[in-house]
Amino acid sequence: MEQAKISANITIEQIVQKITSSGRINRADQQxxxxxxxxxxxxxxxxxxxxxxxxxxxxxxxxxxxx
Structure with a gap:
């Protein structure tokens, strides 16, 4: 399993938008x-x-x- 890089420039709003629009959260999203x-x-x-x-x-x- 490939680990996604954690971006220092992403906002809480962007992360939540990604999670809620997909309806799922994976380990990389959580991290x-x-x-x-x-x-x-x-x-x-x-x-x-x-x-x-x-x-x-x-x-x-x-x-x-x-x-």
């Missing part, structure tokens, strides 16, 4: 999501809402986790 979050010092309300959206989709079963 990129977490690396981007950890690189931020603070979250604004928009970023918090986007993060919560991903978790709500996961909880509702509307986002598939794939390898």
């Amino acid at each position: 990129q999501f977490m690396a981007t979050l950890l690189a931020l010092n603070t979250l604004n309300s928009t970023e918090e809402a986007l993060i919560n959206r991903v978790f709500e989709l996961l909880r509702a079963g509307r986002l598939r986790v794939v390898d």
Whole structure:
């Protein structure tokens, strides 16, 4: 399995858009999501809402986790 490179220039909004439009999250998406979050010092309300959206989709079963 090939590992995708984690881009330092991608935003939370771009990651969430990719995840929600595909309806799935894979390991590379998850790593990129977490690396981007950890690189931020603070979250604004928009970023918090986007993060919560991903978790709500996961909880509702509307986002598939794939390898």
